[in-house]
Amino acid sequence: MELLLKIDAKGRILIPAYIRKKMGLKRIVRMRVEKNRLIIESVEDPVEVLVRTVVKGSRDVEKEITNFRKMAEKEAIKRVREKWL
Numbered sequence: 001m002e003l004l005l006k007i008d009a010k011g012r013i014l015i016p017a018y019i020r021k022k023m024g025l026k027r028i029v030r031m032r033v034e035k036n037r038l039i040i041e042s043v044e045d046p047v048e049v050l051v052r053t054v055v056k057g058s059r060d061v062e063k064e065i066t067n068f069r070k071m072a073e074k075e076a077i078k079r080v081r082e083k084w085l
Contacts, residue, residue, distance in 0.1 A: 015040075 024042045
């Protein structure tokens with residue numbers, strides 16, 4: 001499939017709804033340039049991921065989010081150490 005799309009004055013390109021739906025594109029996408037090509041990929045919204053990790057019926061959502069953040073920070077530090085140390 002090939003489309004001819006306009007770039008507006010602010011540099012935006014409108015991706016037609018049927019293509020966004022077909023590709024699973026939502027509010028956040030990852031874009032990179034490879035050999036003069038734009039590559040756009042779907043990325044899960046981190047807030048949606050976080051909401052799914054919170055146990056349904058929890059009485060203290062903020063505590064669970066804090067715990068999740070601490071676990072994520074520990075994992076990030078571990079991965080940085082493995083790569084750089």
